[in-house]
Amino acid sequence: MGLLLFETALDVFSLFLIMFLVGREKISVKGGAVKWLVVILIFCLFDHTQFNSADSSSVNAVLLRDFEILPVQSIPGLIGLLFLTLLMNSFVLKASHVEIIFVTMLGYIIWLLIRLFTVATIDLLTISQLVIRPLSFLLTICFYWLVTKRFLVYIRNDFNEFVKLMIVSVFGFLLYIILSSRNQNGLMIHPVFIEFVVLIVLAMLGWIFYEQKRAQVMENRMKATEKYIPIIDELVAEVRSRQHEFSNKLLAISSILQSTEDMKVAREQVSKYVENVQLTNGQQELLNMDHKVIAGFLYTKMKRVEQLKMELHIERSVSVSAFPCEDYDLIEVLGILIDNAIEACYGGDTILIRMMQLNDRYELTVSNPAGYMTNEQFMQLFKLRYSTKSTHSNGRGFGLYNVQQIAKQYSGKIITRNEQKNGQMITIGIQF
CATH class of the missing domain: 3.30.565.10 (Histidine kinase-like ATPase, C-terminal domain)
Known part of the structure; x- marks a missing residue:
């Protein structure tokens, strides 16, 4: 039973890290993070218990099970886990209800890719199945660290329609691969094919994130242009509105020079007029800015x-x-x-x-x-x-x-x- 709790906890915590990473939510023990972990962990443990309730040696059945890709043991358990994760994400992650659906799907896509890669690698190298969850957990931590340090800017919540369509398609495809692979004697689909699928899907995700980032750049450019171009036009309009004032000042200066015989007095009066009509250093610089x-x-x-x-x-x-x-x-x-x-x-x-x-x-x-x-x-x-x-x-x-x-x-x-x-x-x- 202790092994079951340990392995399930590794699965749940791995899934937790991925969901919070995709949702771009800071992990905090004061927030809903602990509730998220506890609820999902209890559900997965419950599903394991229900799955083995018909077997008198339920603990042994858990310890001797064959390849397992999912953190639950039954189709109803999978459906329940998906809906429960969606519900918990809606409480914890800061996004609209529609966006939460795609954030949850994307989180599961990344988690399933890591798990598929781990299972296929272990099957190819004929390593003990007990290594699946610890290795998946280590790969998840490495992925979390890498994305947080380098690629977090490529992940955002407000996905465009194309990205949403791709997320749904990839999510459905991965579920089909996983459900087709479940077999008591091991993987029905060859591990090499699964690793190939994982690489293809990762390439697709990379391309999706790149397109998403490019769309984000274009959107931000448009917002900045729409917000600040009219403002510089206000500066130009302000300068133009003072042209009439400038003309009057020039006439006054001309009158001073013609009517004043004392040059010292004339300089003082002209200086007063010029002081009031000059553009500031900042205004001149902004008008000349490219x-x-x-x-x-x-x-x-x-x-x-x-x-x-x-x-x-x-x-x-x-x-x-x-x-x-x-x-x-x-x-x-x-x-x-x-x-x-x-x-x-x-x-x-x-x-x-x-x-x-x-x-x-x-x-x-x-x-x-x-x-x-x-x-x-x-x-x-x-x-x-x-x-x-x-x-x-x-x-x-x-x-x-x-x-x-x-x-x-x-x-x-x-x-x-x-x-x-x-x-x-x-x-x-x-x-x-």
């Missing part, structure tokens, strides 16, 4: 800074389009860095944005007045959930951590340094 989406985004930040009685300066020596990253990622990095700088500043302070090229690398940094920081303090800022603000505030401590993840995505590195420029400043950014 990327309207980024310019529109920066214009919104500039307006916010003005409301807080601060200044936002932009120093740019390279084209914005030269940065090797997507528009929405560049916007997220800028937004996080500028917002952090604003929260660290007071009225009258100046925030400096720099875009430059150093050798073959492109550097984007944001600087703001602050006290000297050590390397350990800089490193602390990028830890998940760490925040210099109130620890009671929800949603804190994700900003700079997300910047770090974006840097990793593009093989970039984080820039942090102390600077002496018009006083003590700290600089944080990314080098692509």
Whole structure:
């Protein structure tokens, strides 16, 4: 009985890791994770008991069973497990009810692929069947770690219609393969064929995730364009609306020069008029910027800074389009860095944005007045959930951590340094 509990627990925990990975939900003992594990584990143990209830030596029947791919022992148990997993996912994972169905199917696809590969490999190498579940569990942990570190960005909940169709098709196909393989004497289908099927399905999933990521990129580009292009048009309209004012000022300046004989007085009066009609450094930079989406985004930040009685300066020596990253990622990095700088500043302070090229690398940094920081303090800022603000505030401590993840995505590195420029400043950014 102890072996049964151990093996079932390995199956359930493997399935648990995959479901939370696909659902992109953080595992926490304070949430519904423990309930999910307990409910599914109890159901699987119950199904094993029901399956062997007709046998007087039920424990021996469990220990001596042949190849088992599923964590349950009967068709009704399989149906019940699918529906119960769907129900628990709907309570624990954050997605719509329709999306939960496809998240659950995708989770089972990945779990079944790992199990099929394990069973077929063990059958080919003629290893003891007792190794199936421990090896499956180890492969699941490796897969969880790999996806979390490298490929989590390719998994999302709001699948498009094509991906949904492919998930349903692959799920049905795998169930057919598994149900056809169940036999008391081993696998009815040759293990080599099963491993070939696993590789084909993995290739299909990789292609599906790639297409999903490409669709996500296009969608994010459209959203950024629709949101920020009209904003830069507002800046252009604002400048155009001041053209009439400029004309009047020019006439006034001409009148001053003609009517004033004292050149010193004339200079003072002309300076007053010119001071009121000049565009700010930021406005001139945004109008000259080669990327309207980024310019529109920066214009919104500039307006916010003005409301807080601060200044936002932009120093740019390279084209914005030269940065090797997507528009929405560049916007997220800028937004996080500028917002952090604003929260660290007071009225009258100046925030400096720099875009430059150093050798073959492109550097984007944001600087703001602050006290000297050590390397350990800089490193602390990028830890998940760490925040210099109130620890009671929800949603804190994700900003700079997300910047770090974006840097990793593009093989970039984080820039942090102390600077002496018009006083003590700290600089944080990314080098692509």
